[in-house]
Amino acid sequence: MVTFITWGSEMSVGSELLDGHHRMIIDCLNQLHPLLDGNGNEAQLAKVLTQLEEFVLLHFSEEEQAMRHAGYPDWRAHKDQHDRMYDVVFNLKADAEHGRALDARHLFDLVYNWLLDHILGTDKQYQPFLAAPHPEADDSWHRSNGRPY
Numbered sequence: 001m002v003t004f005i006t007w008g009s010e011m012s013v014g015s016e017l018l019d020g021h022h023r024m025i026i027d028c029l030n031q032l033h034p035l036l037d038g039n040g041n042e043a044q045l046a047k048v049l050t051q052l053e054e055f056v057l058l059h060f061s062e063e064e065q066a067m068r069h070a071g072y073p074d075w076r077a078h079k080d081q082h083d084r085m086y087d088v089v090f091n092l093k094a095d096a097e098h099g100r101a102l103d104a105r106h107l108f109d110l111v112y113n114w115l116l117d118h119i120l121g122t123d124k125q126y127q128p129f130l131a132a133p134h135p136e137a138d139d140s141w142h143r144s145n146g147r148p149y
């Protein structure tokens with residue numbers, strides 16, 4: 001398989017655990033890339049989508065805990081972005097389970113934009129707080145969309 005994107009240290013958010021999760025997103029992109037041109041990739045697409053859904057649930061929850069514990073003040077706005085992204089993946093998966101054909105390009109663009117906008121943009125913003133935690137900050141939890149945590 002030709003690697004489309006390679007992890008680089010400039011992508012690091014300063015946590016081995018969270019960086020490891022982000023590398024999994026890059027792995028999903030690398031799996032999606034060869035599926036862009038062909039037909040009959042439904043099974044492979046569905047497999048990547050399932051991985052992605054499991055992955056984002058785990059990753060978002062771990063990242064939100066890390067931000068709270070580090071006292072990162074904007075964690076609620078960050079969590080709202082996670083909730084919206086999870087809803088998109090959940091809905092795609094639900095559609096696929098109800099027989100709707102998955103669009104490789106759509107899924108690829110979605111994940112690629114997450115990488116560029118969220119991981120390399122929004123996620124990077126908590127990095128200084130992980131490096132120098134401010135645990136006295138308010139870390140009370142909230143539900144933005146009624147889903148249990």
Ligand SMILES: [Fe+2]
Nearest residue numbers: 059063119123
């Ligand atoms: Fe992240």
Ligand SMILES: [Fe+2]
Nearest residue numbers: 063082118123
């Ligand atoms: Fe994030």
